[in-house]
Amino acid sequence: MSRLAQRFAELKTQGDKPKKALIPYVMASDPSPEITLPLMHAMVEAGADIIELGVPFSDPMADGPVIQLAAERSLKHNTSMHDVFSLVSEFRKTDDKTPVIVMGYLNPIEVMGYQSFAQQAATSGIDGVLTVDMPPVEADEYVPALKSQGLDPIFLLAPTSTPARIKKLAEVASGFVYYVSLKGVTGAATLDVASVETKVAEIRQFIDLPIAVGFGISDADSAAKVASCSDAVVVGSTIVKKMTINSGKTEQERSIIIKEISEILSSMRSAMDRL
Amino acid sequence: MTDIKEKLSVTDYMSMPDDKGHFGVYGGIFASETLMQALEELRDAYEKIKTDKVFQAQFDEDLAQYVGRPSPLYFAERLTQQVGGAQIFLKREDLNHTGAHKINNTIGQGLLAKMMGKKRVIAETGAGQHGVATATVAARFGMECVVYMGAEDIVRQAPNVYRMKLLGAKVVAVESGSKTLKDALNEAMRDWVTNVDDTFYIIGTVAGPHPYPAMVRDFQTIIGREAKAQMQAQCACLPDALVACVGGGSNAIGLFHPFLADESVAMYGVEGGGLGVDSGKHAAPLCAGNPGVLHGNRTYLMEDENGQIIETHSVSAGLDYPGVGPEHSWLKDIGRVNYVAATDDEALAAFHTLTQVEGIIPALESSHAVAYGMKLAATMKPEQRIIINLSGRGDKDINTIAKIEGIEL
Structure with missing residues (x-):
């Protein structure tokens, strides 16, 4: 069983009632290369069940200003896919349970070749891969390459997804599916819980995998509301905004950022667990 | 045998892309x-x-009625004489309403x-x-x-x-x-x-x-369809070569596409060579890039070893793009179109030459095509004909050029 499947199974059965997964997103090496490893461990400590690690790309077409700037900060350190692999390898030395998925754009994977990417990603301890600009319709070589290494290909669904495309996705996806809760880019403000509930129910007719919901989740309250109608909550821009507090260069600066992010996640965790 | 081959090549060019939008890979x-x-x-x-x-x-x-088509196919007689080679024709997209294709x-x-x-x-x-x-x-x-x-x-x-x-x-x-x-x-x-x-x-x-x-492409092929009919009307022949600048590549594909099946017609797409393709400061992904994925399609790109898109350089803003239309990538790989580059300096020189010899101020983008077209014509025979796509007029560029040449307007 993959780490992702294992984690979702545990959340369902451990404890006195089923729990929903909390998935924070941070960009690797944002704002400094030194912060990401301790931050990952701290996020697990604060209640994260799965970590989504952003791989920076120069042209993040689907992202709003917050994640765009995160990518620019990360790229100032020349962060490469190999840096991300090393980071996850380090993380795995002390945490063998928490699933890590990488999220980014296709070209940094394309330049390595799908097979070589998949092999190195799996070796480093990565569990799933979400590539924003790789839809199922183009994934004839990509999906088998990931699956041959035991990696879960994670795909996006949107308010505009049709039954035909949801079915096509169901044929290739594993791990979980990521429902983008609104029309727009990452970091947009509004969230309509009723429409999320309706769409998640529609998706469930076609897909057995856990459904994570992201985009527009900004505080404990919205996290709890989304958790009530899904299996997992992804929180990105809200915590990435904290990376601008300081440069993350010194131990002290890093601990301030880590503390702020941990507090947000803890409050989301307790709100979600009160359901 | 030849007939079959010709028919096949006609079908191939015109059937691209497939129903998922692929031109080859x-x-x-x-x-x-x-x-x-x-x-x-x-x-x-x-x-x-x-x-x-x-x-x-x-x-x-x-x-x-609104754009003013057809745009003329103009025989540039003085430019032809000055270059001393093939007859140079200009497809005058600069005369369209708003000044470009x-x-x-x-x-x-x-x-x-x-x-x-x-x-x-x-x-x-x-x-x-x-x-x-x-x-x-x-x-x-x-x-x-x-x-x-x-x-x-x-x-x-x-x-x-x-x-x-x-x-x-x-x-x-x-x-x-x-x-x-x-x-x-x-x-x-x-x-x-x-x-x-x-x-x-x-x-x-x-x-x-x-x-x-x-x-x-389909909206732009009016350029090539007109040029083909105009050349037929003026000389009762096909051109020997076509030259167009390539940023994203819409004016070039518009001119080239209706001629793709005419194998006697050579084609040259001219990229922004910037300070020279060897300098690394250019906008020439087909000349010096690698295949990758950007902006929704797989195509030749300017990228670094990590797959990040790198900044391009061209004196012309319209060519300053790190990718290129995917059909051009395919046409490069199958060898149907030659992709070359003209540097900033070559384009600027061609800008002045065309302005002074023919009384036509070309856009800086189109000046790249003029620069290579003149070079190419010089290697060809006087009975041969080339069409250069004059994709836009240069009024918008006069501030840029004055600045480069240290002139205060």
Whole structure:
């Protein structure tokens, strides 16, 4: 069983009632290369069940200003896919349970070749891969390459997804599916819980995998509301905004950022667990 | 045997792309799920109008009555004499309404937007020609118009920015990334994802996810179809060579496509060579890039070893793009079209030559085609003929050129 499947199974059965997964997103090496490893461990400590690690790309077409700037900060350190692999390898030395998925754009994977990417990603301890600009319709070589290494290909669904495309996705996806809760880019403000509930129910007719919901989740309250109608909550821009507090260069600066992010996640965790 | 081969090659060129938008391994739909519905709607609408006689008649009429087509195929006699080789013909897209070939495409997409009931159009622009052409069509159809333009390009192309504003468009300065055309395209995509219900995204070149590369090409092939008929009327022959500049590649594919099956016609796509292809400071992905994925399609790109897109350099804002239309990538790989580069200096020299010898001020983009076309003509025989696509006029560039040459206006 993959780490992702294992984690979702545990959340369902451990404890006195089923729990929903909390998935924070941070960009690797944002704002400094030194912060990401301790931050990952701290996020697990604060209640994260799965970590989504952003791989920076120069042209993040689907992202709003917050994640765009995160990518620019990360790229100032020349962060490469190999840096991300090393980071996850380090993380795995002390945490063998928490699933890590990488999220980014296709070209940094394309330049390595799908097979070589998949092999190195799996070796480093990565569990799933979400590539924003790789839809199922183009994934004839990509999906088998990931699956041959035991990696879960994670795909996006949107308010505009049709039954035909949801079915096509169901044929290739594993791990979980990521429902983008609104029309727009990452970091947009509004969230309509009723429409999320309706769409998640529609998706469930076609897909057995856990459904994570992201985009527009900004505080404990919205996290709890989304958790009530899904299996997992992804929180990105809200915590990435904290990376601008300081440069993350010194131990002290890093601990301030880590503390702020941990507090947000803890409050989301307790709100979600009160359901 | 030859007959069969010819027929096959005709079918091959004209059947591209396949139903998923692939030109060989290039093209495709590498887009986020958040865009898929809009792209599928657009594809379906586009498939419908391809064979719709009412739409095509309206398009033809607008090209004739509003754009001023056909544009002349002009024999540049003095330039030919000066170069001393093949006869040089200029396809005068600079004489179109708004001053470039871009209007052919915006008329087509504008009509399509109207047919789909969209009230708002958005566009990206580099040199500003596509932005002006989009703002023009929006004014004519009474649509709201927002144009995304890199902050750096806004400085380089001030007259076109003012022109767009006069036409009622809102021009948004894009401050992210390298602040040029590629970043304007990213920002327009983000707008589209957010306002997908009422908005039509008019992409200005043969790039982007399917159906854009095919659709924009089809609206631009009027250039090549006219040129072929005009050459036939003037000389009762085919040209020996075609030359066009390539940024995204819409004017080039517009000229080339109707001639692809005519194997005697050599074709040259001229990229922005910047300070020289060897210097690394250029905008020539077909000459010196690698295949990758950007802006929804697989194509040749300027990228680093980590797959990050690198900044391009060209004196011409319209060529300053790190990718290129996927059909060009395919035509390069199969060897049908030769892709070459002209440097900033060569383009500037050609700009002056054409202005002084023929009384035609070419756009800096088109000056790259003129530069290579003159070089090529010099190697050919006097009975041979080449067509250079004069894709736009140079009025918009006079500030840039004056600045480079240290002249205060």
